[in-house]
Amino acid sequence: MEGNKPIFATFDEYIAQFPPDVSGKLQQIRSTIQAAAPDAVEKISYQMPTFTLAGKNLVHFAAFKNHIGFYPTPSGIEEFREELSLYKNAKGSVQFPLDEPLPLELIGRIARFRAAENIEQAAAKQKKR
Template sequence: MTNKVDQYILKFPAETQEILQQVRQLIKTTAPDAVESIAYGMPAYKTHGKPLVYFAGYKNHLGFYATPTGHEAFAEDLSAYKQGKGSVQFPLDQAIPYALIKRIVAFRVAENLEKSTR
């Protein structure tokens, strides 16, 4: 049975689908308790009832959204990429920085856990 995130990913060319699935799996592995859904028209994840990260496929890049704190904490690592407020673009014609994405997700998991225990 396909869910809405599966349906979202299936709209893209095969090469992009592979990248989106890898990012999805990385999030699920790094944040096994995260709740997966579609929000703002893209795959979205929450932990402890709070937004964790979002990602989206585009023609030429992968959009990654870790809310402002995830981007602020990794500003130096992300400085090589085009950014917007709370977003970063990883070009599809370059190696996707999966290890960096994993570190950002782990940071956001810890941050949401800390907020939930206050």
């Protein structure tokens, strides 16, 4: 049934499909990342809202039945492993339960960390040229 999956072109389209309580949380994450990484660009990748910076993915996020998945890459998880231990997490992802407040301050710090990482990697790549 892959053909029945909706295709989204923008963050707004993605967020609009959810009920107000979930769309509000998605919008909070979006705003937090925008504030933490103001030069990041929004796009849909893997049918999820994705922020990119310096030509690379910064973070992805997506809503599910009982949680919001946040995907800051393995380095983003590892750097904040202790704080993220309160949540179900894996190598490159963490799940924030829908029935709990979002850790927006932590999400912002992770986004800032990832932004610095992307910028540093882009600068190192430029130096090699």
